[in-house]
Amino acid sequence: MKIEVRHYGAGGRPVAQRVELPAGSRMHDLLARLGLPEAEVGFLLVNQGDGSFDRVLQDGDRVTIIPPIGGG
Amino acid sequence: MPYGYNGKILHVDLTRGTTRVEEPEEKWYRTYMGGTGFVAWYLLEHLAPGTDPLAPENPLIFATSVVVGAPLSGFNRYVVGAKSPLTGAFAETEAGGYFGPELKFAGFDALVVHGRAERPVYLWIRDGNVEIRDAAGLWGLDNWQTLERLQQELGDSRVRVVSIGPAGERQVLFACLQNDLEHFNGRTGMGAVMGAKNLKAIAVRGTGKPALADPDKVKEIARWHNERIKSHPPNVGLTKFGTPGLLKSINDAGFLPTRNFREGWFEGAEALSAPVYHETIFHSNSTCWACAVRCKRRVERKEGKYPLDRRFGGAEYESLAALGSMLGNRDLVSVAYGNQLCNLYGLDVISTGAVIAFAMECFEQGILTTADTGGRELRWGDAEAMIGLIQDIAARRGLGDTLALGVKRAAERIGRGAERFAFHIKGQELAFHDGRGKTGMALGFALSPTGADHIETPHDVAFQGDGIAKLFPLGLFEPVDPLRTDEAKVRFFFLGQKAWGLNNVLALCNFTSVPIHAMTFGRLVEAVAAITGWDVSLYELLKVAERANVMARLFNNREGFTAADDTLISRWFEEMPSGPLRGKRIDPARFAELVRLYYEMSGWDEQGRPTRGKLVELGLEGLARG
Numbered sequence: 001m002k003i004e005v006r007h008y009g010a011g012g013r014p015v016a017q018r019v020e021l022p023a024g025s026r027m028h029d030l031l032a033r034l035g036l037p038e039a040e041v042g043f044l045l046v047n048q049g050d051g052s053f054d055r056v057l058q059d060g061d062r063v064t065i066i067p068p069i070g071g072g
Numbered sequence: 073m074p075y076g077y078n079g080k081i082l083h084v085d086l087t088r089g090t091t092r093v094e095e096p097e098e099k100w101y102r103t104y105m106g107g108t109g110f111v112a113w114y115l116l117e118h119l120a121p122g123t124d125p126l127a128p129e130n131p132l133i134f135a136t137s138v139v140v141g142a143p144l145s146g147f148n149r150y151v152v153g154a155k156s157p158l159t160g161a162f163a164e165t166e167a168g169g170y171f172g173p174e175l176k177f178a179g180f181d182a183l184v185v186h187g188r189a190e191r192p193v194y195l196w197i198r199d200g201n202v203e204i205r206d207a208a209g210l211w212g213l214d215n216w217q218t219l220e221r222l223q224q225e226l227g228d229s230r231v232r233v234v235s236i237g238p239a240g241e242r243q244v245l246f247a248c249l250q251n252d253l254e255h256f257n258g259r260t261g262m263g264a265v266m267g268a269k270n271l272k273a274i275a276v277r278g279t280g281k282p283a284l285a286d287p288d289k290v291k292e293i294a295r296w297h298n299e300r301i302k303s304h305p306p307n308v309g310l311t312k313f314g315t316p317g318l319l320k321s322i323n324d325a326g327f328l329p330t331r332n333f334r335e336g337w338f339e340g341a342e343a344l345s346a347p348v349y350h351e352t353i354f355h356s357n358s359t360c361w362a363c364a365v366r367c368k369r370r371v372e373r374k375e376g377k378y379p380l381d382r383r384f385g386g387a388e389y390e391s392l393a394a395l396g397s398m399l400g401n402r403d404l405v406s407v408a409y410g411n412q413l414c415n416l417y418g419l420d421v422i423s424t425g426a427v428i429a430f431a432m433e434c435f436e437q438g439i440l441t442t443a444d445t446g447g448r449e450l451r452w453g454d455a456e457a458m459i460g461l462i463q464d465i466a467a468r469r470g471l472g473d474t475l476a477l478g479v480k481r482a483a484e485r486i487g488r489g490a491e492r493f494a495f496h497i498k499g500q501e502l503a504f505h506d507g508r509g510k511t512g513m514a515l516g517f518a519l520s521p522t523g524a525d526h527i528e529t530p531h532d533v534a535f536q537g538d539g540i541a542k543l544f545p546l547g548l549f550e551p552v553d554p555l556r557t558d559e560a561k562v563r564f565f566f567l568g569q570k571a572w573g574l575n576n577v578l579a580l581c582n583f584t585s586v587p588i589h590a591m592t593f594g595r596l597v598e599a600v601a602a603i604t605g606w607d608v609s610l611y612e613l614l615k616v617a618e619r620a621n622v623m624a625r626l627f628n629n630r631e632g633f634t635a636a637d638d639t640l641i642s643r644w645f646e647e648m649p650s651g652p653l654r655g656k657r658i659d660p661a662r663f664a665e666l667v668r669l670y671y672e673m674s675g676w677d678e679q680g681r682p683t684r685g686k687l688v689e690l691g692l693e694g695l696a697r698g
Contacts, residue, residue, distance in 0.1 A: 008536045010325035010509050010554055010652060039313055039346055040321055043534055043588050044305045048541035052303045064538040067321035068309055070531040070588070 001059035003030060008066045027055045030063065042068030075285035076603040077101055077138045081110075082180040082202060084195060086269055087128055087187030091202050093180075101181075102606060103691065105616050106137020107577045110182050111153030111164050112623035116695045118186075121630045125157035125261075126243060126268040128188035134175065134234070134274070137579040141176035141282050142603045144294050145301060145363040146584025146591070148173045151257075151576060157268075158245045158261035158423070158478050159499035161633060162521040162624040165248070165262055166576055168360035169255030174232040177278030189270040194235075196226065197276040207272040211241060214416040215250045216384065222275050235273035236263045237418025239466045243267050244476040246423035246501070250415060254358055254368055254385040258420040260500065260522050261478075285605030293599050298364040300590040307590050310367040310583055311357065313346040315389035320345040322389075323397070325533070326652030327509030329502075330397045331452055332429035333495050333643045336506045337651025340402025340453075344392045353408050355382045365583055371408050378409035378459075387411040393504035394425020399432060400452030410455075410462055417466035423478060426501035428461050430479045431471065433493040439486065446470045495641040498523035498633065505531065507644045508656045511557050515565040516572075518638045518667060521624035528576055530568035532561075534588045542587035545594070545610065546571060555653075557662050562669045573617035619690045622674075622682050626695065635680040638667050 001023050006014035019033055031041060031053070044051030045064040057063070079101075081094040104113050111133045118131050135151045142148075150172030156163035175183065179200040192207040210218050218235040232251060240247035240263030247263025250256050266272075284290050301307040309317050322328045323341035330338040342348070349369075358368035369386030373379055380386075387395075391411040392404075401407060414421040428450075434440040435450035442449060450457050464472025474482045479501055483494035495502060500523025507514030516529020532554035535543055540551045546567045550560050571593075575585050578600070585591045591599075593610055600608050628637075645660045671678065675686030687693045 006537050008533070008539075010327065010533060014537055039309070039317055042306055042309060042318075042321065043539060045538045045541060048538045050304060052305060053308065054303070062538070066534055066536060066539055067324070068306070068318045069321045069325050069327075069533045070318070 001025070001057070003057055004060070004062045005030070005034070006062070006064050007034070008064070010069070021057065023059070025057055026053070027051055027057060027063070028053045030057060036065070040067050042066050042070065073283065074098065074101070075283050075605040076142065077181045078176065078179050078282055080180050082183045082197070083186065084183065084202065084204065085186045086189040086193065086204065086271065089204055101138055103616070104620070105577050106140065106181070107135050107151040107166070107579045108153070108164050108573065108620040108624065109577045109616060110135035111151055112162065112620050112627060113695070114184055115153065115155065115162065115627055116623060119155060123155065125155040125160065125265060128186070128269065130155050130265060132185040132262065132265050132269060134183040135579070136172045136176050136181055137577065138181075139600060139603045140579050141173045142284060142290055142599070143362045144290065144599060145297055145365055146581035147599075148361045148363070149579040149581055150175065151579055152249055152262045154262060154265045155631070156260040156522065157243070157264045159523045160631060161498050161523060162627045163260035163262060164522060164576065165257040165259045166527070166579065167249070167251060167255045167257040168363070168581060169251040170232045170361045171234050171251040171255075171276065172579060173361045174276045174278050176282060177280055178276050179278060179280060183274070185269060185271060188268065192270050192272050194222070194271065194273040194275060197274065199278055199280065210272045212238060214238065215418055216253055216416055218273055219253060222273060226275060228277060231275045231277045233273055233275050236266045237416060237466070239418040240264060240267035241272070242466070242468045242476070244419060244465060244468065245478050245481070246420040247418050248420040250418060253383055253415065255360065256385070256415070256420070258422060259525065261420075263418050284603055286602040289602035290599065293595060293602065296595070297584070297590055301364045301584070304590045306588050307365055307584070310365050313350070314367045314369045316349045316369065316387065316392060317346040318389045319392050324652070325509060326648070327506035328397050329393055329504045329506050331400050332398060332433045332493060333502070333506065333641065334433075335650050336509060336648050336653050338397035340400070341397060343402040344396045344404050344407065348404060352404060353380055353386070360581070363581070363584070367583055373405060376405065378405045380405070380408050380412060384412045385415045390504055391421045394421050395458055398425045398429040398504065399458055401455055401458060402453070403455045406455035406459065410458055413459065413462045413466075417462070419462065419466055422503050423501040424462060424465065426495065427465070427475045427479050427482060428458055430482065430494055431461065431475060434486065434490050437493065439488045439490050440471070444471055495643060496523065497639070497641065498637050500524050502641065507640060508648050508658060509653050510554050511658060512552065512554070512561050512565045512568070514640055514644065514658060514663070515562065515666060515670065516569065518640055518663075519670060521621065521628050527582060528569065528572050529565065530572055530586070532564070535564070539588070543568065555656060557658060557666060559669065562666050562673065566670060566673045569621070570614040570617045573621050574613055577617050577620050615690070619692065622686065622690055622692060623695065625676070625680070625682060626692070629681050635667070635678065638680060639664070
């Protein structure tokens with residue numbers, strides 16, 4: 001299945017990519033494929049809804065990843 | 073019968089040695105609800121304009137809210153306020169921990185301290201009773217010694233204590249308050265106000281609990297919330313890494329304040345980051361009353377020249393930036409030790425780091441020399457110099473006595489052009505988020521009634537792309553670009569500010585109750601209704617937040633603050649010299665236009681004064697006349 005990923009840093013323009021994953025893959029599989037440690041994930045959305053690390057992804061899902069760069 | 077609150081406000085007059093209990097009507101509670109609202113109301117009612125903040129007439133207000141004491145994660149903070157000795161403006165500063173709910177359990181929704189005791193005293197509040205007790209034996213003790221002594225004296229290890237350390241006693245203008253050694257009302261110098269009152273500590277113990285209107289519903293929301301906290305990524309991250317987890321990403325994004333806001337990227341950030349923190353000094357998590365997030369860090373290190381004790385509160389993100397990147401210091405253990413000293417002495421670590429960074433830049437520029445520093449060289453990255461200055465500030469010794477005034481007044485005293493390196497807004501040092509990378513947050517810094525404050529404003533970055541979905545309930549649908557300075561950015565800030573400000577009214581924690589975290593707007597409204605029995609709406613709650621902000625604005629207007637004070641530091645108008653945001657700057661004329669647009673949206677005039685129409689809408693026309 002194909003997952004659309006948008007990974008934000010600062011500046012409003014994400015790094016966008018399409019990732020091919022086996023059916024039944026979960027969010028943490030996607031993050032592992034991206035080489036992104038959990039510590040660098042602040043906030044996850046799937047198709048504008050809340051995402052979680054163990055969520056099962058579906059073909060065509062749009063995943064937004066925002067690092068922990070908010071207030072302290 | 074009230075639900076969620078006691079209906080009682082405790083007033084203590086230290087000059088006369090008297091106490092009284094005020095019982096406001098329900099309408100008052102529903103109009104102001106708590107926190108900032110209570111603080112602003114008492115300041116407008118009780119303080120004459122122009123009063124010296126360290127005079128007995130400045131009331132020191134400890135405010136919970138109508139929801140504090142309910143067993144929900146993140147619902148149990150409290151707000152301390154007065155006129156700030158650091159800024160001369162409205163002051164409020166929030167803390168978590170256990171003191172807020174304990175005050176509610178002891179029968180009071182807020183405590184207002186008036187006057188000044190002749191000799192050092194502490195308050196002992198127990199289940200509706202209050203005593204003003206002699207504190208001669210506590211004066212001079214640090215916060216840890218004070219807590220231990222009070223628990224022994226009162227024969228109860230479960231007594232909750234707010235205290236000041238030596239910094240507050242000596243009226244360092246950014247002295248803070250602490251409770252249980254790990255929780256701090258850090259900003260705006262409330263420790264100096266408490267010290268000026270000769271009030272060393274407040275001990276509280278309560279065994280009652282305000283009734284809840286719908287206890288089953290509150291339980292159901294608490295279960296849902298705590299379950300969600302376990303899997304919702306921002307909360308999972310806070311549980312695992314705490315706020316230190318922010319540092320690496322903030323540096324990677326290019327807005328980690330470095331060497332006195334000169335740069336936004338620190339080459340030594342890796343050494344201060346969460347993985348290193350966990351490998352070297354982390355001991356365990358800690359938390360606040362009833363909170364499942366457990367974001368607080370305990371640290372420990374038994375050997376070496378910087379021993380760390382797990383009882384004294386571990387460094388947060390702001391501490392790592394304050395005593396790390398801001399000083400060019402990559403020695404994590406020294407940063408944690410400096411943070412521990414600030415906690416024991418009762419110094420706000422944000423202002424402490426900022427004032428030391430100011431001194432180091434002045435030294436680099438030749439404005440300060442070893443003749444001013446008692447022979448100490450103040451070089452970027454020198455941990456020993458940092459530790460020495462913390463001790464000197466707390467003791468008000470040598471250069472420390474000047475730095476104890478905060479950067480604005482220290483620069484005035486030093487002269488020789490030092491003000492070019494003294495970065496503050498309305499007199500308060502900035503928290504460590506570079507506005508060139510978050511222009512909405514920069515609006516918050518400029519417009520906060522307390523001076524630069526990072527808590528009462530949304531941080532743009534989380535609402536990029538689909539992240540904006542979290543703000544759909546506010547009517548915001550356009551993804552945020554953190555760097556833009558346009559009308560959409562003012563709309564984002566204008567609406568977001570009310571949602572964030574609500575947390576300071578209800579004394580909620582941003583780490584559960586701002587939109588990216590586990591609580592949602594819908595469930596928050598349900599929770600307030602279930603606790604209080606009031607048929608509240610999100611509209612009503614946001615109006616309460618706006619009312620508190622407008623009251624704080626009225627307070628500042630009558631103290632002489634104008635539109636000219638709603639600005640940023642000069643460095644953010646210059647190009648970022650390095651890092652991922654190299655070349656980015658905020659145009660000052662454009663920024664001033666955004667501020668004026670915010671006034672227009674708010675119903676304020678060109679000088680930032682709320683119009684009569686706005687005051688009447690919020691029911692504040694009577695207070696404004698005061």
